[in-house]
Amino acid sequence: MAQDDIILADLDDAALVQQMHEDLYDGLKEEIEQGVMILLGRTWTPYKVLTEALVEGMRIVGEDFRDGILFVPEVLMSANAMKAGMKILRPLLVETGAPRVGKMVIGTVKGDIHDIGKNLVAMMLEGAGFEVVDLGINTDVDKFLKAIDEHQPDLLGMSALLTTTMPYMKVVIETLKEKGIRDKISVLVGGAPLNEEFARAIGADAYCRDAAVAVETAKDFIKRKHNQRSGADA
Amino acid sequence: MTVERGATDRRARRRAESSAAVQQMPWGAWINPLPPLELLDGESLDRIEATAFRVLEELGLEFMSPEAVSILERNGAKVVDRTTGLVCLGRDVVKAFVAKSPHLFTLHSRNPDRNLTIGGNRINVHTVGGAPNISDLDRGRRPGTFADQIELMKLQQGLNCVHFAGGTQVEAQDLPVPTRHLDMHRAQVTLTDKVFGARGIGRDRVKDAIAIAAIVRGVSREQLLTEPSTYTITNTNSPRRVDKELIGGLMELAENGQAVCVTPFTLAGAMAPITLAGALAQQHAEALAVIAFAQMVRPGTPVVYGGFTSNVDMRTGAPLFGTPEYVRTTLIGGQLARRYGLPYRASNVNASNAVDAQATYESAMSIWACVMSHTNMMHHGTGWLEGGLVASLEKVIIDAEMLQTMKAWMSPLDVSDDALAFDAIKAIAPGGHFFGADHTMSRFENAFHRPLLAEGRNFESWTEAGSIDATRRANGVWKRMIEHYQQPPLDPAKLEEVDAYIARRREEIATSGLA
Numbered sequence: 096m097a098q099d100d101i102i103l104a105d106l107d108d109a110a111l112v113q114q115m116h117e118d119l120y121d122g123l124k125e126e127i128e129q130g131v132m133i134l135l136g137r138t139w140t141p142y143k144v145l146t147e148a149l150v151e152g153m154r155i156v157g158e159d160f161r162d163g164i165l166f167v168p169e170v171l172m173s174a175n176a177m178k179a180g181m182k183i184l185r186p187l188l189v190e191t192g193a194p195r196v197g198k199m200v201i202g203t204v205k206g207d208i209h210d211i212g213k214n215l216v217a218m219m220l221e222g223a224g225f226e227v228v229d230l231g232i233n234t235d236v237d238k239f240l241k242a243i244d245e246h247q248p249d250l251l252g253m254s255a256l257l258t259t260t261m262p263y264m265k266v267v268i269e270t271l272k273e274k275g276i277r278d279k280i281s282v283l284v285g286g287a288p289l290n291e292e293f294a295r296a297i298g299a300d301a302y303c304r305d306a307a308v309a310v311e312t313a314k315d316f317i318k319r320k321h322n323q324r325s326g327a328d329a
Numbered sequence: 330m331t332v333e334r335g336a337t338d339r340r341a342r343r344r345a346e347s348s349a350a351v352q353q354m355p356w357g358a359w360i361n362p363l364p365p366l367e368l369l370d371g372e373s374l375d376r377i378e379a380t381a382f383r384v385l386e387e388l389g390l391e392f393m394s395p396e397a398v399s400i401l402e403r404n405g406a407k408v409v410d411r412t413t414g415l416v417c418l419g420r421d422v423v424k425a426f427v428a429k430s431p432h433l434f435t436l437h438s439r440n441p442d443r444n445l446t447i448g449g450n451r452i453n454v455h456t457v458g459g460a461p462n463i464s465d466l467d468r469g470r471r472p473g474t475f476a477d478q479i480e481l482m483k484l485q486q487g488l489n490c491v492h493f494a495g496g497t498q499v500e501a502q503d504l505p506v507p508t509r510h511l512d513m514h515r516a517q518v519t520l521t522d523k524v525f526g527a528r529g530i531g532r533d534r535v536k537d538a539i540a541i542a543a544i545v546r547g548v549s550r551e552q553l554l555t556e557p558s559t560y561t562i563t564n565t566n567s568p569r570r571v572d573k574e575l576i577g578g579l580m581e582l583a584e585n586g587q588a589v590c591v592t593p594f595t596l597a598g599a600m601a602p603i604t605l606a607g608a609l610a611q612q613h614a615e616a617l618a619v620i621a622f623a624q625m626v627r628p629g630t631p632v633v634y635g636g637f638t639s640n641v642d643m644r645t646g647a648p649l650f651g652t653p654e655y656v657r658t659t660l661i662g663g664q665l666a667r668r669y670g671l672p673y674r675a676s677n678v679n680a681s682n683a684v685d686a687q688a689t690y691e692s693a694m695s696i697w698a699c700v701m702s703h704t705n706m707m708h709h710g711t712g713w714l715e716g717g718l719v720a721s722l723e724k725v726i727i728d729a730e731m732l733q734t735m736k737a738w739m740s741p742l743d744v745s746d747d748a749l750a751f752d753a754i755k756a757i758a759p760g761g762h763f764f765g766a767d768h769t770m771s772r773f774e775n776a777f778h779r780p781l782l783a784e785g786r787n788f789e790s791w792t793e794a795g796s797i798d799a800t801r802r803a804n805g806v807w808k809r810m811i812e813h814y815q816q817p818p819l820d821p822a823k824l825e826e827v828d829a830y831i832a833r834r835r836e837e838i839a840t841s842g843l844a
Contacts (some may be wrong), residue, residue: 117337155340163345163786168773169767211762218765231761289790304789 103129108137119152120159123173124179131180141184142193148179150224157223158302161307167215171268174222195226197317199283200242201252204232205262209256211285212306216252219306220313236270241286243271248280249320250313253299255286256312265297272298281316340752351810352779353729356442356489359736363665366705368660371732373606377665380610381617382420389417390569394576397622404625409805416526418618426621426628432670434534434631436588437558439545440817441524445492447588447633447705448672456485456495456731457712458562459695460720464498465689466804468721473499477720479516481712483538483814484725486521491711496526498712499720507838510534511831517829518545522817526588529561529578536539537834539585544697544826545819553586560588562674562708564637565615567593567600577844579619583713585624587686590674590706591619592635596648597658599641605658608638610656613665620671626661633706634671636662639678648716650678651691663702674706675699680716688714692724696731707732726803726810730782737778781806 103126106114111130118126127149134144156173159165165173188195201217203210210232217227228246230238233255243251251271255261264284271277277298284294285303294302300316303309346352369377389407392398392414405422409415415777433448444454450458463477464470485491494517501509510528517525527538543550545672561582563575582589593615594599603606607840616634625631628826639660640649649655666673676701677689699707709717710732712725753768763769769776782799784791791797797805 107548120340158339159343164340166773168770172770175765210759211764214762215764275400304787308789 104133108139112151114151116155117177119149119173120156122169122176124176126182127176128183131183135183140193141187141191145181145184145188145193145196149177151185153177153223155312157219157307166204170222171218172214174218177222177224181221184297185226189208195225197250197313198226198228198232198238198246198248199250199252199313200228200246200248200301201230201254201278202234202239202242203254203256204260204267205233205254206263207257207260207326208232208284211255212256213252213254215306216254216285216303216309219310225310225313229292235266236267240270240274243280245274249317250281250283252283252285252309254284256288258288260290261286261293262297264299267300268295272314281320283309283312283316335726337521339801340653343581345536348399350813351487351781351806352573353489353661353781354733354778356738359454360491361450361452361700361703361738362739363700363742366660366701367664373655374661374664374668377606377610378613378668379663380607382423384569384611385418385423385618386420387417388569389415390565390571390620391415391577392571393573394571395531397580399574400625416664417578418621421835423617424594427617427671428671429624429628429630430669431629432621433672433806434557434588436560436631437546437556438522438524439518439542439815439819441548443492443523445524447631451705452702452736453492453706454490455493455706455708456491456498457709457720457725458498458617459498460499460713460717462504462715462717462719464714464720465722465807466801472502473505473720474521475501475512475516477501478513478749479520480722480811481720481725482516482520483811484722485809486523486817487814488711488725488729490729490736492523494521494523494525497528499513507843508835511537511834514538514541515827515831518542519819520816522819525559527559527561527578527582529582530574531843532577532581533589533838535561535578535581537830539581539587540830544830545823547820547823555586557586557588560590562590562635563591563805564620565591566612567595567615569615571615579623583623583630586627586630588631588633588710589623590633590635591616591623591722591793592600592637592674592708595642596653597638598643599646599648601638603640603643605638605654607663607666609658609661609698610664612636612638616665617669632671633674634662634666635674635708635808636663636666636671636702637676640709644805646678647832656694659698659717660702660705661697662758663704667703671703673703673732675702675704675757676708676713677710677732678713682715682729684714684721684803688724689727692728696735697741699734701726715784723800723803723805726781726806727799730780730799730803733781734778747829780789804819 115130160170202279203213217229220227253264281300283301283303284299291302303312340660398414405419406416407830410587462470463473478501520590522615528534538559543553548782563579566687579589593612595608595612597603597608601611620632623632640654642649663673677692677695679688681688711728714721714724753766782802
């Protein structure tokens with residue numbers, strides 16, 4: 096294969112970034128790690144590597160997932176490659192004080208052990224550069240509160256598969272209100288039996304019908320948050 | 330595992346696939362792995378058959394052709410009325426001649442990859458046939474034209490689950506009747522490379538079909554005698570009558586070694602008794618008599634026993650299909666054909682006026698009946714609507730979806746160690762998922778059957794995309810298929826010969842008409 100012979104270090108910046116987009120698309124973890132290291136070596140800022148090489152690459156993946164071009168396992172491969180790049184970048188991003196893509200605490204609510212959808216959302220978010228704190232299944236309100244306190248996330252994600260457990264999302268949201276922290280965090284909810292109307296009724300900020308939409312919605316909320324901040328600064 | 334680098338290629342390929350060519354199963358024989366369903370016990374079948382023989386022995390059948398009557402007489406039939414052509418046939422005569430029918434035969438096409446085995450456990454899907462009207466969502470329901478016939482031919486040629494090119498799928502009502510068949514055959518042999526049907530009305534039309542088949546196959550008439558390359562569906566004019574034109578067509582085919590599918594038109598309550606047992610007895614009598622006649626014309630004539638018994642709506646008199654009555658007669662028809670080892674024809678039929686839920690569930694019931702009855706030739710497999718009055722382009726696609734689904738689940742199931750996947754199960758912790766497992770990664774692209782039409786998007790995505798239901802999606806699929814239609818190559822010398830033949834026949838027909 097001619098393309099297997101590509102030597103990343105020989106490529107100029109533009110060609111390398113282009114190649115990294117393709118390698119992300121192909122879910123090539125080691126190549127992504129290598130590409131990140133090369134760009135950092137060429138004195139790119141970690142933030143520039145993140146946004147131009149990784150996030151942009153995953154945007155293309157997300158687009159093709161949304162359009163039914165890519166299969167779920169392929170997207171997971173891409174997300175894994177992205178995560179590997181993020182692992183290198185994360186400490187450097189903190190050091191350099193770069194703006195973070197976003198952080199989410201996520202969990203399947205109390206009484207519910209169905210988490211495939213939630214896991215896909217978590218992996219896709221990580222793939223998009225988000226930091227994800229996954230609380231797993233059967234998560235009660237105390238566990239959510241503790242994680243929010245500890246990790247100070249931008250977003251809270253809750254999922255449920257059962258009509259009997261989905262009302263618990265409201266319990267969590269009500270508790271956030273009582274504690275006076277509801278306004279500090281955007282609440283995204285999802286799960287097969289949910290819909291927009293339910294999300295509105297329980298006071299969530301958004302309903303996400305699938306993993307691709309969850310990522311788009313999360314990005315959207317982070318953008319809004321940044322805009323609000325810059326608006327306040329002006 | 331290793332992944333090839335080449336995202337750009339893959340992305341372009343997948344994007345192209347999703348927007349352009351229709352993904353479908355490959356062309357190939359359809360093998361039925363199931364045993365046929367024996368709905369009736371032997372004693373009940375005996376009673377149906379005994380009644381059929383009583384009909385032939387005591388009441389007889391009208392053959393509206395003196396030539397046919399003399400052949401029947403020579404071979405042991407009793408002529409009851411020479412003016413009407415009413416003849417009675419003893420069961421021994423019928424059985425002796427029916428026994429000369431091959432149990433299995435090959436229909437040859439100009440492309441040998443398209444040859445079809447008729448009989449045994451093969452299911453061959455035939456196109457819609459004989460519809461006077463055409464319909465699609467954009468242009469509505471209208472009388473068929475030659476342009477519509479061409480459009481249907483291109484569509485069905487492109488569908489790998491359809492085995493036959495068909496005959497008159499829809500009538501070309503804009504063409505003059507005496508030469509319509511010539512235009513149809515030219516289109517069939519240039520636009521398709523599948524086995525094509527003759528128009529079995531009178532000897533002359535069949536002669537033309539046989540001559541054209543010999544030209545495009547590049548074989549002699551002698552070779553054609555042992556290699557049937559065209560066929561027709563012959564309906565009796567139930568009850569108990571076979572018309573002159575159809576007999577002429579049948580005789581021409583039989584004399585030349587070509588295939589005949591004999592299908593009594595026995596709608597219970599209208600052209601046959603209202604009781605299914607009685608309608609089946611009449612179907613059996615008519616089918617066996619005409620098959621015996623074909624063997625008298627030429628022993629060894631490839632024949633198919635056609636079952637078409639259904640019921641009518643007794644409030645309107647209109648035919649109904651895909652009904653419990655149709656399912657039962659189709660299953661029992663298969664049993665009756667198997668008694669003689671005859672290849673069997675049944676149909677994918679429905680009576681709905683629109684490509685809707687009724688069209689789909691009646692068709693689904695019909696297809697199941699075909700499969701369980703060991704139908705070898707599934708007539709009207711793709712595109713039939715409104716009890717046969719309409720060929721629908723959207724229905725072609727919906728039928729293809731159902732047929733592909735039916736064929737797909739019949740392929741052998743892999744139970745190798747690799748498929749049993751113990752190691753894959755071991756690799757995933759309780760409560761985990763297999764989306765990212767290596768076992769999944771190396772198989773996901775082709776692990777499952779890919780539908781033509783069905784989609785798995787969630788409600789919101791589907792709504793955002795315009796809430797397009799299966800019928801409307803089918804509209805997009807047939808357009809894409811016709812847009813990407815590929816004409817099979819034909820030797821220009823053969824085409825020239827076909828054209829010369831047709832030109833000569835046009836002149837002859839203009840001066841002396843058709844026989």
